[in-house]
Amino acid sequence: MAGQRKHYGGKKRKASDGPRDDVHPGHLTKNDECKIIVLNFGQWSEKDELVKVLDANNHAYKAVQKLNKLSYGFIIYESKEQRDAALEVLANVEWKNGEKLEVKPALPKRSVKPMATADEPKEPGQLKTVIEAVTPWHNVDYAEQLERKEDAMKKVLIKIVRQTRKDFADKAKRVVEERNRLRKAQKVASMDDVVGGPKLEVPVPEWLDATGELYLVANDTLYQQIMTSTDAPWEAKAKAEGIVGLISFTSELVGAHKEGALLTYQKHTQSWMPLSNGPAAAITSLASLRGHLLCATANGEIVRRVVKGRRDSIEWMTLASGLGAITAMTVHQGFLYIATTSGWSKAPLGPEATTVLVFEPAPEMAFQDVSGLTSHDSKLIFIQKTGDHLSLVHAETDGTVVSSTKIDVATAVTSFASHKGLCCPMERIAPSPVLEGYRNKCEFTFGYDVDKKPVVGFRVGMYKEGVVAVGSPEDCINVPQVMKDICKTFQTYLATSTLPVYDVLTHEGVWRLLTIRLSQRTNQIMLMVQANPTDVDAAVWATEKTALVSTLTAAHPGISSMFVQEYTGVSAPAEDHPIDHVYGATTIEEELLGLKFRISAQAFFQVNTPGAEVLYSLVKRFAAADDKTQVYDVCCGTGTIGICVASEARKVIGVELCKAATDDAAVNADLNAVKNITFINSKAEDVMKELLRKKPEGEGAEFVQQAVAIVDPPRAGLHTKVLRSLRDTRPVKRIVYVSCNPTVSLINDAATLCGPSTSNLRGDPFKPVFAAPVDMFPHTEHCEMIIVFERV
Numbered sequence: 133m134a135g136q137r138k139h140y141g142g143k144k145r146k147a148s149d150g151p152r153d154d155v156h157p158g159h160l161t162k163n164d165e166c167k168i169i170v171l172n173f174g175q176w177s178e179k180d181e182l183v184k185v186l187d188a189n190n191h192a193y194k195a196v197q198k199l200n201k202l203s204y205g206f207i208i209y210e211s212k213e214q215r216d217a218a219l220e221v222l223a224n225v226e227w228k229n230g231e232k233l234e235v236k237p238a239l240p241k242r243s244v245k246p247m248a249t250a251d252e253p254k255e256p257g258q259l260k261t262v263i264e265a266v267t268p269w270h271n272v273d274y275a276e277q278l279e280r281k282e283d284a285m286k287k288v289l290i291k292i293v294r295q296t297r298k299d300f301a302d303k304a305k306r307v308v309e310e311r312n313r314l315r316k317a318q319k320v321a322s323m324d325d326v327v328g329g330p331k332l333e334v335p336v337p338e339w340l341d342a343t344g345e346l347y348l349v350a351n352d353t354l355y356q357q358i359m360t361s362t363d364a365p366w367e368a369k370a371k372a373e374g375i376v377g378l379i380s381f382t383s384e385l386v387g388a389h390k391e392g393a394l395l396t397y398q399k400h401t402q403s404w405m406p407l408s409n410g411p412a413a414a415i416t417s418l419a420s421l422r423g424h425l426l427c428a429t430a431n432g433e434i435v436r437r438v439v440k441g442r443r444d445s446i447e448w449m450t451l452a453s454g455l456g457a458i459t460a461m462t463v464h465q466g467f468l469y470i471a472t473t474s475g476w477s478k479a480p481l482g483p484e485a486t487t488v489l490v491f492e493p494a495p496e497m498a499f500q501d502v503s504g505l506t507s508h509d510s511k512l513i514f515i516q517k518t519g520d521h522l523s524l525v526h527a528e529t530d531g532t533v534v535s536s537t538k539i540d541v542a543t544a545v546t547s548f549a550s551h552k553g554l555c556c557p558m559e560r561i562a563p564s565p566v567l568e569g570y571r572n573k574c575e576f577t578f579g580y581d582v583d584k585k586p587v588v589g590f591r592v593g594m595y596k597e598g599v600v601a602v603g604s605p606e607d608c609i610n611v612p613q614v615m616k617d618i619c620k621t622f623q624t625y626l627a628t629s630t631l632p633v634y635d636v637l638t639h640e641g642v643w644r645l646l647t648i649r650l651s652q653r654t655n656q657i658m659l660m661v662q663a664n665p666t667d668v669d670a671a672v673w674a675t676e677k678t679a680l681v682s683t684l685t686a687a688h689p690g691i692s693s694m695f696v697q698e699y700t701g702v703s704a705p706a707e708d709h710p711i712d713h714v715y716g717a718t719t720i721e722e723e724l725l726g727l728k729f730r731i732s733a734q735a736f737f738q739v740n741t742p743g744a745e746v747l748y749s750l751v752k753r754f755a756a757a758d759d760k761t762q763v764y765d766v767c768c769g770t771g772t773i774g775i776c777v778a779s780e781a782r783k784v785i786g787v788e789l790c791k792a793a794t795d796d797a798a799v800n801a802d803l804n805a806v807k808n809i810t811f812i813n814s815k816a817e818d819v820m821k822e823l824l825r826k827k828p829e830g831e832g833a834e835f836v837q838q839a840v841a842i843v844d845p846p847r848a849g850l851h852t853k854v855l856r857s858l859r860d861t862r863p864v865k866r867i868v869y870v871s872c873n874p875t876v877s878l879i880n881d882a883a884t885l886c887g888p889s890t891s892n893l894r895g896d897p898f899k900p901v902f903a904a905p906v907d908m909f910p911h912t913e914h915c916e917m918i919i920v921f922e923r924v
């Protein structure tokens with residue numbers, strides 16, 4: 133470490149002295165007021181990309197900030213006034229792919245509030261216990277955690293449809309505008325006479341019809357209408373004997389059987405699967421309210437399903453009674469509407485609606501003989517018997533009829549629903565094989581607890597919400613015991629150390645982070661201590677490191693490797709920031725699916741080893757590689773996925789940014805005697821285009837007929853250049869996308885792979901064909917998701 137070490141050699145401050153009180157931690161700097169956050173920076177990992185766009189637009193600013201790890205960036209201005217004026221201008225500036233910059237004023241650092249201490253009143257929700265902060269779902273039954281994650285992943289699949297549909301609609305609009313412009317320029321009367329310019333037709337792929345379907349049951353048959361027009365044909369889809377209610381519920385189509393059971397419709401097999409028991413009284417209609425299933429019963433009640441555990445213990449809570457014969461119901465624009473034999477009523481959906489519903493008449497809906505009711509795109513849609521036939525009526529909320537179309541497949545309907553489908557079938561979530569102590573890597577923070585005592589553990593809330601207090605990891609169920617023990621030893625050591633822990637608010641102090649890696653199969657332990665020894669005398673620092681190594685290794689003989697990283701910066705260091713090896717081996721070894729993997733300190737490795745085995749087994753199955761397939765393992769880390777699939781493929785090429793990881797990957801191929809794999813140390817965006825275009829090389833290259841890309845990018849998702857190259861390379865038939873951030877970057881990347889082609893985005897679109905969530909992080913809301921894309 134260059135530079136002079138001073139101050140702490142003279143024992144000015146000790147860890148036990150606590151944080152400095154004289155520095156106001158929540159101070160607002162001038163810069164904080166003058167920043168704009170660019171939210172959709174994600175696909176451009178470097179700030180230069182934004183600089184280019186701003187310069188091309190002659191935009192004045194002071195600086196651009198972007199951390200490689202984050203998917204957003206900042207533009208800094210000289211003054212608040214300049215910032216405010218820039219906001220409007222920037223909203224119309226486009227990234228190079230035509231996407232508009234998504235900008236808003238950055239939150240001032242005021243949001244970083246002073247650390248709350250035990251004697252200060254706490255703002256509700258600000259401070260949590262460590263267990264709440266690290267494993268917020270620790271109290272939730274595991275079966276229910278899986279249920280919640282499955283529901284969240286289904287929403288991802290629905291959002292992919294919506295986003296892609298929107299992209300097609302926007303493209304169609306742009307085409308019409310362009311044709312109009314040309315029509316005016318060429319002074320011709322009709323669009324047909326326009327010479328040049330894009331074709332008016334923007335064909336929308338069929339899978340996008342999943343956004344809107346109507347279902348009805350008549351003659352014991354389930355019929356479906358794709359909502360392209362009100363008179364679109366009704367198609368028989370499946371047998372539906374005894375189905376007396378239908379509802380789109382957490383993205384599944386749920387049916388109520390006349391004998392009481394609730395069933396889910398399986399689109400791909402066109403069959404019904406049991407969901408749960410129904411209430412005691414016969415069901416006449418179903419509705420979905422804030423994630424709860426409501427049933428209207430033949431005895432005039434509305435009851436809510438209360439699930440205890442994972443669908444195994446069901447109770448029914450009565451929300452309203454004495455309503456007469458309810459023939460149909462739906463939630464629509466803040467009300468629960470019911471149609472009964474004596475007219476319509478509606479109940480406002482206030483906060484108490486999941487415990488009690490109070491109905492009032494809805495005279496505006498003066499429609500008789502209604503046997504099905506749903507809400508779609510701000511309209512009420514219902515089925516009404518008029519004379520000897522049924523009509524499908526679309527109406528406004530004030531009762532105005534927008535359209536009424538004869539239904540010609542039936543004269544009586546037992547149930548009816550609108551349904552927004554998933555973009556592709558999804559497997560049930562694969563649970564984590566281990567629920568406790570599953571993390572093979574943890575990053576512990578040094579800091580002060582709420583009583584200002586130095587501690588090594590986890591922050592008890594979000595830094596951005598002003599929480600800097602740290603708590604002991606002792607109660608964290610996802611942390612292995614040996615890691616907790618090492619933290620305890622370090623904490624005892626802190627009490628004797630002359631060096632204080634780092635204070636994130638004053639940027640003073642030394643001990644910053646302790647990363648522990650534990651190989652779950654070989655029990656080797658690697659430690660990385662991050663410290664800021666700027667103000668420490670060099671000799672003192674050297675003595676301290678020696679003392680630390682001997683204290684920790686004496687107390688924990690399992691420690692096989694130790695590093696120290698000196699870092700003075702404010703936020704996280706770059707991936708390749710140097711680390712000093714201070715003890716034992718430089719790597720540890722882990723085993724996965726019977727294969728061995730060397731792991732270096734800076735290389736990525738999946739944090740849940742048995743979970744990774746589940747994930748990789750699925751990826752291998754979905755990649756469906758054969759001896760005619762060239763596999764690209766994009767963002768390959770230590771080569772784990774590529775090495776696991778290599779035995780089935782003709783050839784595998786791994787691409788990875790981190791040098792330590794590609795070095796490991798090459799060693800790992802040798803360790804496992806895998807010969808048909810090579811690794812390239814590079815940013816994927818810099819090499820993928822060329823790699824994909826290159827003719828297969830090496831032994832058996834002439835047999836290669838298709839390419840499969842397995843992509844496992846960081847949270848920001850794939851770089852646009854990689855997405856473009858994948859789309860624009862015809863031999864890429866299948867993409868297996870493994871996402872650790874499905875609710876954000878996966879949706880965007882899927883829309884890019886599947887959306888309309890543009891001048892920047894060439895090649896036939898892909899379509900999602902299959903999805904499978906994997907729970908790698910029990911007791912937290914995080915979920916890993918795999919989606920397989922194939923060419924349309």
Ligand SMILES: C[S@@+](CC[C@H](N)C(=O)[O-])C[C@H]1O[C@@H](n2cnc3c(N)ncnc32)[C@H](O)[C@@H]1O
Binds near residue numbers: 766769846
């Ligand atoms: C989620 S990890 C997956 C690693 C590996 N597939 C595995 O399962 O262990 C993402 C990897 O992408 C790498 N990475 C990040 N940005 C990259 C880029 N622009 N090009 C290539 N690799 C990148 C990271 O270093 C990290 O190893």
